Amino acid sequence: MSAPAVSPVTITLPDGSKKEFEGPVTGHEIALSISEGLARAALAIVVDGRTIDLSTPIANDSDVVLLTAHQPAGLEVLRHSCTHLMAQAVKRLWPEAMLEDGPPTEDGFWYDIRTEPPIAAEDLPRIEKEMQKIAGEKLPVTRRELSRDEALAFFAERGEKYKLHIIEKLPADAVITTYTQGEFTDLCRGPHVPHTGVIKAFKLLSVAGAYWQGDPSKDQLTRVRGTAFGDKKGMKEYLELLEEAKKRDHRRLGKELGLFMTHEWAPGTFIWLGRGKILYDTLSAMSTAMHRAEGYQEVFTPMLFKKDLFETSGHWKHYRDDMFIVPGQDAATLDDAGVAEWERHISGEIEGLPEHERKRLNEALEGQTGAKERLSVLLQSETFNTRHWNLFEKRPGEFVAMSGADREVYGLKPMNCPAHMLIFRDRRRSYRELPLRISDQGVLHRNEATGTLGGLTRVRQFCQDDAHIFLAEDMIAAEITRVIGMVRRVYAAVGMDFAGVFLSTRPEKAMGAKEQWDRAEAALRQAIEANDMEYTVSEGDGAFYGPKIDFIVRDVLKREWQVATIQLDYQLPARFGLKYTAADGSEQMPVVVHRALYGSFERFIAILIEQFAGAFPTWLAPEQVRVLSISEKYVDYAKGVRDGLLAEGVRAEADLGDDKIGAKIRDAQLQKVPYMLVVGEKEQETGSVAVRSRSEGELGVMTCAEFRERIAAEKDVRF
RNA sequence: GCCGACGUAGCUCAGCCGGUAGAGCAGCUGAUUCGUAAUCAGCAGGUCAGCAGUUCGAAUCUGCUCGUCGGCUCCA
Numbered sequence: 001m002s003a004p005a006v007s008p009v010t011i012t013l014p015d016g017s018k019k020e021f022e023g024p025v026t027g028h029e030i031a032l033s034i035s036e037g038l039a040r041a042a043l044a045i046v047v048d049g050r051t052i053d054l055s056t057p058i059a060n061d062s063d064v065v066l067l068t069a070h071q072p073a074g075l076e077v078l079r080h081s082c083t084h085l086m087a088q089a090v091k092r093l094w095p096e097a098m099l100e101d102g103p104p105t106e107d108g109f110w111y112d113i114r115t116e117p118p119i120a121a122e123d124l125p126r127i128e129k130e131m132q133k134i135a136g137e138k139l140p141v142t143r144r145e146l147s148r149d150e151a152l153a154f155f156a157e158r159g160e161k162y163k164l165h166i167i168e169k170l171p172a173d174a175v176i177t178t179y180t181q182g183e184f185t186d187l188c189r190g191p192h193v194p195h196t197g198v199i200k201a202f203k204l205l206s207v208a209g210a211y212w213q214g215d216p217s218k219d220q221l222t223r224v225r226g227t228a229f230g231d232k233k234g235m236k237e238y239l240e241l242l243e244e245a246k247k248r249d250h251r252r253l254g255k256e257l258g259l260f261m262t263h264e265w266a267p268g269t270f271i272w273l274g275r276g277k278i279l280y281d282t283l284s285a286m287s288t289a290m291h292r293a294e295g296y297q298e299v300f301t302p303m304l305f306k307k308d309l310f311e312t313s314g315h316w317k318h319y320r321d322d323m324f325i326v327p328g329q330d331a332a333t334l335d336d337a338g339v340a341e342w343e344r345h346i347s348g349e350i351e352g353l354p355e356h357e358r359k360r361l362n363e364a365l366e367g368q369t370g371a372k373e374r375l376s377v378l379l380q381s382e383t384f385n386t387r388h389w390n391l392f393e394k395r396p397g398e399f400v401a402m403s404g405a406d407r408e409v410y411g412l413k414p415m416n417c418p419a420h421m422l423i424f425r426d427r428r429r430s431y432r433e434l435p436l437r438i439s440d441q442g443v444l445h446r447n448e449a450t451g452t453l454g455g456l457t458r459v460r461q462f463c464q465d466d467a468h469i470f471l472a473e474d475m476i477a478a479e480i481t482r483v484i485g486m487v488r489r490v491y492a493a494v495g496m497d498f499a500g501v502f503l504s505t506r507p508e509k510a511m512g513a514k515e516q517w518d519r520a521e522a523a524l525r526q527a528i529e530a531n532d533m534e535y536t537v538s539e540g541d542g543a544f545y546g547p548k549i550d551f552i553v554r555d556v557l558k559r560e561w562q563v564a565t566i567q568l569d570y571q572l573p574a575r576f577g578l579k580y581t582a583a584d585g586s587e588q589m590p591v592v593v594h595r596a597l598y599g600s601f602e603r604f605i606a607i608l609i610e611q612f613a614g615a616f617p618t619w620l621a622p623e624q625v626r627v628l629s630i631s632e633k634y635v636d637y638a639k640g641v642r643d644g645l646l647a648e649g650v651r652a653e654a655d656l657g658d659d660k661i662g663a664k665i666r667d668a669q670l671q672k673v674p675y676m677l678v679v680g681e682k683e684q685e686t687g688s689v690a691v692r693s694r695s696e697g698e699l700g701v702m703t704c705a706e707f708r709e710r711i712a713a714e715k716d717v718r719f
Numbered sequence: 720g721c722c723g724a725c726g727u728a729g730c731u732c733a734g735c736c737g738g739u740a741g742a743g744c745a746g747c748u749g750a751u752u753c754g755u756a757a758u759c760a761g762c763a764g765g766u767c768a769g770c771a772g773u774u775c776g777a778a779u780c781u782g783c784u785c786g787u788c789g790g791c792u793c794c795a
Binding site for chain 2: 121256315417451630633663
């Protein structure tokens with residue numbers, strides 16, 4: 001490498017204009033050459049597509065874009081720098097704190113930090129204050145390149161074990177960079193803002209637990225979340241947006257609108273009230289109608305099956321922890337010998353009972369000598385009432401114990417597919433029947449871990465608009481194209497966009513031949529492209545039994561949820577030994593497609609509630625029309641109007657109380673009823689109604705017949 | 720399941736360092752009979768999530784349990 005001669009550099013700006021510099025030039029200098037204002041606002045610079053620090057010299061002719069907080073990419077740099085600002089503040093307050101990773105996110109940033117005790121929500125104002133101070137110090141942010149060994153030595157000296165781990169994973173010849181501001185140095189790829197003073201608007205929002213490397217067996221870190229903006233105004237708007245989002249939260253709206261309730265005696269499940277049941281039923285009926293039109297047959301299958309079914313399907317082996325297990329009638333009665341065996345579990349003589357549970361039981365049993373007393377303690381203990389240890393009081397005083405050897409054990413189905421395999425297998429099948437489409441809105445139970453439950457988006461009891469399609473391999477592309485068409489119709493009807501469509505391909509532990517997978521993946525790809533949809537390939541994310549397409553939407557809090565899904569399955573047909581007779585008389589195994597459009601009704605309704613902010617379109621609104629009487633004198637007329645609507649199949653109610661009309665309108669408006677019909681003297685005399693729309697206000701007076709016509713047009717929708 | 724926070728009237732929330740619980744809305748009763756987002760007055764409403772402990776005394780402090788929320792992990 002020879003020392004480069006100083007040669008002129010031509011910089012091309014986004015508008016195409018060019019600037020000449022005598023030699024290497026920094027982003028900061030370029031900004032200064034344009035205006036001082038830009039130099040102050042600039043955070044980083046994109047050089048030929050690569051974002052770098054403003055202080056890094058540019059030696060070659062380049063196309064550049066100066067980044068400020070007004071561009072998404074600039075905002076990302078600002079937020080990334082803000083994580084460092086926060087980390088520095090934390091280090092000042094907790095010198096022993098260990099830092100893990102702190103990336104910017106779509107709306108802000110977070111940093112995983114280990115302190116003892118963990119940082120609490122009450123600490124956030126303190127940290128923010130320190131951040132303000134550091135920002136006020138306008139510390140220059142400087143970049144430094146280190147070798148791997150230098151970096152290891154540097155962070156080892158500071159006891160940053162998580163940073164060491166990150167460095168260790170990098171290749172030996174990697175150029176490692178650190179960024180320093182004042183006394184604080186962080187391992188980071190960058191780029192970063194020129195100095196801490198440019199970070200003016202930020203807020204710390206929450207603390208939450210996070211596992212190191214996402215591994216529950218490793219250290220528990222604290223994830224501190226915050227956000228930053230280029231100015232206070234953007235910050236304020238964002239916080240207001242958060243408030244708005246909270247108002248749209250389906251849990252809140254569901255309660256306010258009387259859709260559903262919960263009870264602590266039924267954790268993870270929802271009690272659907274009259275209004276919510278209408279949503280459920282409406283979606284159910286629309287789904288049924290659509291599936292019939294598409295050639296599906298809807299079936300009705302048991303909720304409870306002997307475990308033999310799940311052993312065949314593989315659920316008993318792979319999914320048992322998430323299933324509700326129910327003892328059958330013939331299970332063994334727990335006798336003295338049985339109790340003695342449980343006691344050997346507790347003493348540790350028989351291994352398998354977790355140490356903390358043994359300890360707890362031993363403490364509970366302390367001083368209890370009689371067999372009956374001890375049994376009573378056991379029965380009241382949590383351990384004996386969990387799914388791992390199946391001990392039940394069948395009727396008072398008679399106990400039933402289950403062990404893996406008992407055959408008479410039942411399980412609540414977590415999925416419909418095994419039952420549908422039985423249907424296919426019920427008789428000989430011909431190729432002429434394929435694709436055989438079986439749909440089912442059966443109730444499913446999954447014993448989800450407590451910490452994963454949340455609102456309607458993750459529940460223990462739910463229904464899917466589920467279907468299984470049995471077909472020959474050469475039918476896959478055409479059939480999946482049809483299914484995607486259905487998905488699109490449903491989501492178009494409710495005005496929802498997908499946050500993503502993912503094609504998940506062959507995972508490492510896949511079963512089946514690679515050629516088979518290749519064909520299946522190609523068929524799925526073809527189907528997506530036939531529907532002209534944007535999608536992302538999620539390499540290696542398929543289920544072990546086949547590739548799949550997932551449709552993702554976001555809730556108001558921007559959390560992503562899978563709704564519709566289409567999965568190919570080569571394993572279940574094999575496990576159940578499914579076959580059909582082909583045209584040439586040979587016996588062939590069908591492929592199974594698992595698919596759901598809504599996903600679960602529960603999750604879909606949650607997303608719909610948030611999508612419409614509770615103001616459902618007329619066809620879905622639990623109460624479509626409310627008749628409001630001006631005064632007592634018109635109550636009978638109001639009832640007549642309501643009854644006329646009810647007879648037409650309109651979901652109408654009447655507010656006949658002695659409130660003033662303004663109050664009644666307010667009530668109806670808050671309940672988000674699409675139409676309010678005000679009736680008083682004028683209307684009674686002319687057989688009419690004064691129509692007010694939830695969204696458009698007064699629509700004027702029309703005859704009852706005219707209104708019925710209007711609402712008939714929007715009351716029924718088909719997918 | 721893990722980390723953290725929270726749980727007070729039907730709802731939204733006050734209630735300080737421990738001294739025995741309060742508002743608005745909703746409900747009920749009465750008055751009012753009213754024309755497009757809240758009529759007035761009165762009444763009633765609570766095992767302060769549950770259990771145990773500390774204390775003369777606990778909504779308040781401690782522990783456990785249950786539930787909810789935010790994350791993490793999981794999401795055949």
